[in-house]
Amino acid sequence: MSRCPVHTLLDFERFAHGTPRALIDELRAQHRILWETDDYSGGHWLLFRQEDIDHVLKTPALFTNAFSPILDDFPPEVLAEQQKSLTFMDPPEHRKYRSLIDHAFRLKALESRRPAMENAAREIVDAVIARGECEFVNDVAMQMPMRVMFELLGVHAADYARVVQLVNTLSMADDPDFAENRMAGFQASMDLISFGAELAADHRRNPRPSMTMDVLEANVDGRALDDAEFGRLFNNLLVGGLETTRNTLALGLHQLILHPEQYRLLEQDASLVPGAVEEFLRHQNTVVYLRRTATEGMEFLGERIRKGDKLVCVLGSPNRDPEFFPEPERFDITRPPAIARKHYRTFGQGGHYCVGVHQARLNLEVMLAEIVKRMTEFRLLAPPRHTRSIFMEGYKEMRVGFRARG
Numbered sequence: 001m002s003r004c005p006v007h008t009l010l011d012f013e014r015f016a017h018g019t020p021r022a023l024i025d026e027l028r029a030q031h032r033i034l035w036e037t038d039d040y041s042g043g044h045w046l047l048f049r050q051e052d053i054d055h056v057l058k059t060p061a062l063f064t065n066a067f068s069p070i071l072d073d074f075p076p077e078v079l080a081e082q083q084k085s086l087t088f089m090d091p092p093e094h095r096k097y098r099s100l101i102d103h104a105f106r107l108k109a110l111e112s113r114r115p116a117m118e119n120a121a122r123e124i125v126d127a128v129i130a131r132g133e134c135e136f137v138n139d140v141a142m143q144m145p146m147r148v149m150f151e152l153l154g155v156h157a158a159d160y161a162r163v164v165q166l167v168n169t170l171s172m173a174d175d176p177d178f179a180e181n182r183m184a185g186f187q188a189s190m191d192l193i194s195f196g197a198e199l200a201a202d203h204r205r206n207p208r209p210s211m212t213m214d215v216l217e218a219n220v221d222g223r224a225l226d227d228a229e230f231g232r233l234f235n236n237l238l239v240g241g242l243e244t245t246r247n248t249l250a251l252g253l254h255q256l257i258l259h260p261e262q263y264r265l266l267e268q269d270a271s272l273v274p275g276a277v278e279e280f281l282r283h284q285n286t287v288v289y290l291r292r293t294a295t296e297g298m299e300f301l302g303e304r305i306r307k308g309d310k311l312v313c314v315l316g317s318p319n320r321d322p323e324f325f326p327e328p329e330r331f332d333i334t335r336p337p338a339i340a341r342k343h344y345r346t347f348g349q350g351g352h353y354c355v356g357v358h359q360a361r362l363n364l365e366v367m368l369a370e371i372v373k374r375m376t377e378f379r380l381l382a383p384p385r386h387t388r389s390i391f392m393e394g395y396k397e398m399r400v401g402f403r404a405r406g
């Protein structure tokens, strides 16, 4: 394979109107592995097939996370800081840090959280219902993940707006509406870590029940986390949990607007909500890719991979592989949810598989159930505006009209 300069997929122009899913289908049909150039350190390998993606994500000894799951080359001081955080760790450290947080998102923990989340969903819809229109992304879709994470972590309500602004800047750093340049994104990430460290210090001064307190009282290798270590975990949790869930709900509602007959199915039968959520996650996966970095030179899928090469797993590709999903491009909320869960790669795979997967599903289910119960006849008041990104698909604005039900 020649390494000729060509931007085949991960190019901002190609993502101007969202993930180019038809192009991904074509590439999966034609290539097992494909080299393309990029504007970072030169280029990367693209992978499309589920088995190849799984192999890379499950083999950290050969494909490390230590240089970030995104393509960007971090400035050395930012990289050094981030390498101490969960998302950049490999085994065995990774497992130890992850065990500090995973119990908070197990199904049992979530069941006790459900009533408060249902209350929150009611309040979120209450805030817009009389208006008959809203900007869905911020007025509705962001509200549930924000409230869940902030209440869980013991963030003071007065700080919500500041934290959301930092998360927006770092997650949407390629969009001039959120960050003046890429450096501003890196800076926001450092600021979020500092905020998390200050939150830990605040909990030590004023102990109160929260996930933050639980993590501070736990230990890794016989010692408790210091404030900076907690700050990095806080950063991982918010980056992982806010924009992803927000985007999935907004992208999913847009599909329901495009397919009103499917919305009517939900209105007639609320038991279809969990299946609809799985179809949002399959059809409209928000995380476009995960990058890993080769730890040594090797032959892989017939190509010569060099130490330091970036391998990019295109997560939405298995989601639309006809081997797993009949008529994969069709949005269909009645697909069997168990098959979707088994075959889509929306939440990644392997050791870094999304720790918040059950929380994400519950956020989406509770919010969608409340929406369907109380709102009907959704329509777009303007075309939704895509965030400029090749890593995470989402809308920064989606103005919708609707009618209150009943």
Ligand code: HEM
Pocket (backbone or CB within 6 Å): 065, 069, 086, 087, 088, 098, 105, 145, 236, 237, 240, 241, 242, 244, 245, 248, 286, 287, 290, 346, 347, 348, 349, 351, 352, 353, 354, 355, 356, 357, 359, 360
């Ligand atoms: C629809 C919503 C979500 C999607 C699509 C999503 C997607 C992902 C993906 C693809 C990864 C793998 C990253 C990698 O392998 O490098 C991941 C990891 C992670 N997610 Fe999620 N996520 C969602 C919701 C959440 C929520 C609600 C939380 C918090 C409660 C969360 C917290 C995390 C964390 C902390 C990690 C890092 C885990 C690790 O490195 O071991 N995510 N997520």
